[in-house]
Amino acid sequence: xxxxxxxxxxxxxxxxxxxxxxxxxxxxxxxxxxxxxxxxxxxxxxxxxxxxxxxxxxxxxxxxxxxxxxxxxxxxxxxxxxxxxxxxxxxxxxxxxxxxxxxxxxxxxxxxxxxxxxxxxxxxxxxxxxxxxxxxxxxxxxxxxxxxxxxxxxxxxxxxxxxxxxxxxxxxxxxxxxxxxxxxxxxxxxxxxxxxxxxxxxxxxxxxxxxxxxxxxxxxxxxxxxxxxxxxxxxxxxxxxxxx
Numbered sequence: 001x002x003x004x005x006x007x008x009x010x011x012x013x014x015x016x017x018x019x020x021x022x023x024x025x026x027x028x029x030x031x032x033x034x035x036x037x038x039x040x041x042x043x044x045x046x047x048x049x050x051x052x053x054x055x056x057x058x059x060x061x062x063x064x065x066x067x068x069x070x071x072x073x074x075x076x077x078x079x080x081x082x083x084x085x086x087x088x089x090x091x092x093x094x095x096x097x098x099x100x101x102x103x104x105x106x107x108x109x110x111x112x113x114x115x116x117x118x119x120x121x122x123x124x125x126x127x128x129x130x131x132x133x134x135x136x137x138x139x140x141x142x143x144x145x146x147x148x149x150x151x152x153x154x155x156x157x158x159x160x161x162x163x164x165x166x167x168x169x170x171x172x173x174x175x176x177x178x179x180x181x182x183x184x185x186x187x188x189x190x191x192x193x194x195x196x197x198x199x200x201x202x203x204x205x206x207x208x209x210x211x212x213x214x215x216x217x218x219x220x221x222x223x224x225x226x227x228x229x230x231x232x233x234x235x236x237x238x239x240x241x242x243x244x
Contacts, residue, residue, distance in 0.1 A: 009050070014213040016057060016065055020131035026103055032071075059109050059134070063102075066130040069202050070123065073185055075163060076215045081159065084209075084240055085112055091156040092177050096146040096168065101127035103159060108139040109222040115140045150175040160184045162187075166198035171203035176243040180220050181208075184239045192237040199241045208240040 005017040007024075008208035016022045020036035028048030031054075038044060040055045081103075085126050087093065093103040096117040104127065116139065124143055131139050142151070142199060146160070147167040157180060158172040167186040182205060188194035191218050192210060199207040213235075217228045 004062065005053050006057045006061045007031065007044075007052040008013055008055065009052050011211060013052075014061075015052075016061055018065075025195075034183055062134055062185065063106060063109075063174060066102060066105065066133065068100045069124050069126050070099035071187075072100050074214050074232075077105075077185060077236065078103060078106050079236055080211065080213055081157075082110065084109075084238075085157050085183065086155060092152070093157045093159065094150055094152050094153065094155045095159045095174075096150075097137060097162050098123055098141065098212050099161060101130045103161065105130050105134055107159075108136045109134070111138070113138050113140070115142060117144045117146050117150070119143065119145050130228045146171055153177075155180060155184060156228055157181045165191075165195045169198055169205065170201050173202070173243060180243045182241045182243070186236075186237045186239065188235070192239055196239050199239070205241040206242055206244055210237055210239040212237050220235075 003020045005020045007015040007017065015026055017036060021033055023033050024031045024036060028050035029048035031044055031046055035044035036054060038054060042054055043051055043055050045051050087107065089112060091111040092109050093111055095107065095114060098104055098116040100117035100123065104114050106116040116127065124141055127141050131141065146162065149196045150171040152175045154177045155175050156177065158175055160168055160183065162168060176182065184195045186195060196207055196210055199205045214233055216231060219226055220230055
């Protein structure tokens with residue numbers, strides 16, 4: 001039985017229930033474990049009469065609850081990485097640095113195997129907890145410096161979220177198969193430019209493109225249709241290269 005549930009209200013409120021075998025309390029009152037155990041799609045009410053639909057929690061519901069200690073690669077960037085590199089269930093990915101593990105965990109949900117590196121023990125412990133909470137058996141976590149070496153070979157994609165990604169080009173070239181992608185996530189323009197210029201100068205790679213993906217959310221309530229007043233605009237740059 002799936003004991004992880006999500007509760008959705010008509011006005012968009014959502015709650016994640018980690019253990020539906022117990023009553024769940026929120027600001028609207030509480031849901032009984034009997035109600036939480038009802039068939040997905042059933043309407044349930046708190047003891048105060050607030051109505052929600054109960055569903056089985058999906059991966060994204062659980063992913064939203066991961067532990068965080070470092071800035072994570074956002075969903076819009078993760079989606080673009082998947083689309084541009086063509087990752088699928090047969091893909092092998094090497095990722096560095098792991099940080100809180102958002103990117104490597106989401107890619108492990110989609111791919112055959114993901115190996116993630118970090119140099120910090122505190123980040124590694126967070127990723128281990130997130131791996132366990134998401135039930136990812138195909139995610140390997142290693143302590144190591146990808147500026148120095150990457151153990152793997154024949155990978156489809158190498159993703160880099162590190163301060164000086166250009167220093168990882170030679171180890172990444174050894175880890176990738178011919179035609180494999182290298183993807184760097186850079187927060188600042190100088191960091192992005194230094195990486196792209198290093199790609200141009202490296203005989204093992206061609207620079208494919210660099211993208212800043214801007215996401216703008218909208219409100220639609222009757223005839224009131226407008227962009228939300230609070231937006232997160234810049235998060236980072238994604239630079240894509242391929243091994244030749």
